[in-house]
Amino acid sequence: MLENIEIVHIAAYLGAAISVSLASVSAGYGEGYTAGLANSALMRQPKSSDQLSRSMLVSQAVTETGAIFSLVISLLLLFGGVDRGSLGIVRASSLLAAGIAMGLGSVGPGFGSGYTGGYACMALSRMPKRHNEITGNMLIGQALAQASSIFALVVALLLIYAIPAFDNLTLIQQIIRAVAYLGAGLCIGFGTLGPGTAIGYVAGRASDMIGRYPRQRTLTMRTMFVGAAVSESTAIYSLVIAFLLMYAL
Amino acid sequence: MTKKKMLRLFFIFFIIQAILSIGIDYRLNIGIHPESGRFSIWNTAHPMTIQDRIIEEFQPDQYVKEQGITPKIYGSEKLYQFFENIFGNQAINTFSLLRMLLILNITLLVLALLLNKKLTLIPKKGQVLFEMIHSFFYELTSETLGKKFANFTPYVLTIFIFIWSCNIIGVIPIPGFMEPTRNLNVPLGMGLMAVSIVHYMAIKNKGIGPYLKGFTEPFFPMAPINIVGEFSKAISISFRLFGNILGGAIILIVISSLVRFILLPVGLSLFFGIFIGTIQAFVFTMLAISYIAVELYE
Numbered sequence: 001m002l003e004n005i006e007i008v009h010i011a012a013y014l015g016a017a018i019s020v021s022l023a024s025v026s027a028g029y030g031e032g033y034t035a036g037l038a039n040s041a042l043m044r045q046p047k048s049s050d051q052l053s054r055s056m057l058v059s060q061a062v063t064e065t066g067a068i069f070s071l072v073i074s075l076l077l078l079f080g081g082v083d084r085g086s087l088g089i090v091r092a093s094s095l096l097a098a099g100i101a102m103g104l105g106s107v108g109p110g111f112g113s114g115y116t117g118g119y120a121c122m123a124l125s126r127m128p129k130r131h132n133e134i135t136g137n138m139l140i141g142q143a144l145a146q147a148s149s150i151f152a153l154v155v156a157l158l159l160i161y162a163i164p165a166f167d168n169l170t171l172i173q174q175i176i177r178a179v180a181y182l183g184a185g186l187c188i189g190f191g192t193l194g195p196g197t198a199i200g201y202v203a204g205r206a207s208d209m210i211g212r213y214p215r216q217r218t219l220t221m222r223t224m225f226v227g228a229a230v231s232e233s234t235a236i237y238s239l240v241i242a243f244l245l246m247y248a249l
Numbered sequence: 250m251t252k253k254k255m256l257r258l259f260f261i262f263f264i265i266q267a268i269l270s271i272g273i274d275y276r277l278n279i280g281i282h283p284e285s286g287r288f289s290i291w292n293t294a295h296p297m298t299i300q301d302r303i304i305e306e307f308q309p310d311q312y313v314k315e316q317g318i319t320p321k322i323y324g325s326e327k328l329y330q331f332f333e334n335i336f337g338n339q340a341i342n343t344f345s346l347l348r349m350l351l352i353l354n355i356t357l358l359v360l361a362l363l364l365n366k367k368l369t370l371i372p373k374k375g376q377v378l379f380e381m382i383h384s385f386f387y388e389l390t391s392e393t394l395g396k397k398f399a400n401f402t403p404y405v406l407t408i409f410i411f412i413w414s415c416n417i418i419g420v421i422p423i424p425g426f427m428e429p430t431r432n433l434n435v436p437l438g439m440g441l442m443a444v445s446i447v448h449y450m451a452i453k454n455k456g457i458g459p460y461l462k463g464f465t466e467p468f469f470p471m472a473p474i475n476i477v478g479e480f481s482k483a484i485s486i487s488f489r490l491f492g493n494i495l496g497g498a499i500i501l502i503v504i505s506s507l508v509r510f511i512l513l514p515v516g517l518s519l520f521f522g523i524f525i526g527t528i529q530a531f532v533f534t535m536l537a538i539s540y541i542a543v544e545l546y547e
Contacts, residue, residue: 061528065493072496075503080303133392140539143532147485153492154484218546225543233474236481 004088011092015099016074019156022103023070023110030114031060037118041125048128055124055135059117062142066106066113066149073102073156080160091163093178097185098159101242104189105152105196112145112200119204123211130214137210137221141203144228148192148199148235155188155242164247177249184245191238198231302502307495309341342432349429353414382406389535393542401541404446408439409534416494416526420518428526430494433487440487443537444479451544486536493529497521 038056042049077095120138124131159181169177206224210217282289305312329340336343364375372380386406391399412430419428429435452460464475501521505514 058528061524062532065489068496068500069492072492072499075499076303079503132389136389136535139528139532140535143489143536146489147481150485150488150492151481154488218542221539222543222546225539229478232481233478236474236477239481240477 007089007092008095011096012077012099015096016077017099018096019070019077019099019103020067020074023067023106026107026110026114027064027067028110030063030110030112030117033114034059034063034117034121038121041121045125045128048124048131051128051131052121052124055131055138056117056121058135059113059120059138059142062139062146063110063113063117065146066109069149069153070102070106073098073153073160076160089174090166090169090177090181094159094163094181097181097183098156099185100182101152101159101185101189102156104186105156105192106149108193108196109146109149109200110196112197112203113142115197115200116141116145116204116207120207123207123209126211127214130211133214133217134207134210137207137217137224138203140221141200141206141224141228144225144232145196145199145203147232148196151235151239152188152192155184155239155246158246159185180245180249184242187238187245188242191241192235195231195235199228202227202231302506303499306498306502309345310338313341345425345427346429346432346434348425349418349427350435353411353418353429357410357414382410386534390538393538394545398541398545401538405534405538408443408537409530412439412490412533413527413530416530417522419494419498420522428494428498428522430490431498433491436487436490437483439490439533440483443486443540444483446537447482447540447544448479450541454545482540486533486540490529490533493525494521497525 034056038052042052045052077099116138120134120141123134127134163181166173166177202224206220209220213220279290280288282291301312304315332344333340364379367373368376383402383406386409387399387402390402390405394401415428415430415435418426419431448460451463455463464472466475498521501514501517504517
């Protein structure tokens with residue numbers, strides 16, 4: 001049979017791999033999408049190439065935020081001394097759940113932020129004089145889209161560092177707790193897929209419309225905020241359920 | 250020495266470095282050899298693993314307890330006892346955070362006093378720079394909040410300058426210099442402050458009745474979800490900053506351990522400190538302004 005500490009190590013390595021690999025899928029796609037639309041924007045307005053490439057780089061750096069979070073979680077799982085004070089199967093499942101939560105949680109925001117960045121570049125090519133407003137709106141939209149990946153980061157950090165310690169659990173109780181932690185990770189991971197992408201869509205369209213109708217900027221931004229807040233509510237439901245699974249059982 | 254020669258030297262050094270780092274847990278030294286007394290390159294066994302280094306950097310109290318060392322940063326045993334009585338388990342963490350905040354605040358204060366003393370109608374170099382920054386944020390604020398609320402500019406400028414200097418102070422290579430935003434308490438405090446200003450403005454603008462009624466929209470049972478949503482504003486605004494800065498610090502430590510502290514960490518430190526630090530400070534400021542704007546014009 002495997003020793004307790006070995007199970008913990010296996011789970012940590014598996015979680016690290018899952019976290020960073022899932023996150024790279026969407027970050028790569030999103031950055032590529034931004035670069036592609038920036039290229040077609042460049043052909044529409046070759047004179048503002050400086051501004052376009054600058055805003056493309058900034059948006060790609062912000063898109064990478066989710067992937068950086070997953071890299072951090074996987075480095076913490078690999079090197080962060082997580083096996084000190086091990087709890088056997090419960091600890092192992094919490095580490096695996098942290099990897100799954102962060103990996104799945106950064107998929108949606110990656111797609112969303114890439115979409116926002118791409119449409120902001122298109123808007124810039126249409127209205128180069130309004131670059132301050134468009135870039136500001138793009139940054140706000142991407143930040144809103146990444147709120148869900150931050151929820152996933154919070155849950156993953158709590159799963160790694162703030163698991164309540166229990167003594168003398170029977171095997172059945174241990175399995176119940178282990179499955180609850182896995183459920184918390186899956187819950188926040190899948191729960192943030194939709195909202196992240198959707199808020200990116202909202203923000204991308206808003207940036208595009210600011211490029212077309214710059215005078216209606218306040219109206220557009222207000223609608224963007226309300227729409228983003230409503231689509232974010234499902235991510236907040238999953239955050240609440242994840243907290244309940246972790247601490248209320 | 251020309252640029253090309255320098256680059257070639259660095260490249261050769263880097264290759265030697267990469268070959269040497271295959272043998273795990275060795276560190277490359279360059280300088281005067283302690284035994285032969287000549288200038289040479291040699292390697293020694295590394296005293297710490299990556300795990301130990303991460304724990305030493307981010308949970309120093311736990312590290313001190315595990316290794317059984319008395320911490321040196323206080324200067325004397327009495328001071329350490331004094332801080333341990335107040336902060337308990339987090340004594341070293343809190344002490345280094347407070348020290349960094351003190352350094353930052355004194356620097357900013359001195360800078361402000363020096364600039365204030367030499368104000369002239371025809372501005373000189375330093376004054377031009379700060380006037381440009383001020384007018385940029387004045388335009389940003391008055392565009393987002395309207396000309397009527399342009400008096401928010403000092404608050405906006407203050408949070409930007411404070412967070413920005415917090416983020417880039419880690420670039421200065423002095424041992425013990427850490428970004429204060431790496432500790433969760435600093436971003437969380439800034440975020441709670443921003444959200445309380447948002448709610449104060451909402452009450453002042455709408456009146457207390459419509460403000461409370463806003464929580465029950467679109468229908469009454471949604472009230473708990475709306476309240477959790479308000480808290481999630483503070484959480485998301487502060488954890489974004491915290492996660493980015495902490496992430497940069499952890500990636501720096503791991504990568505510099507892997508390449509034995511040569512060449513690569515400098516560029517990475519500049520990227521995470523200056524580029525990501527500036528972007529995140531700006532994002533925090535923009536989010537704070539636009540949260541206020543949503544409450545003002547709803």
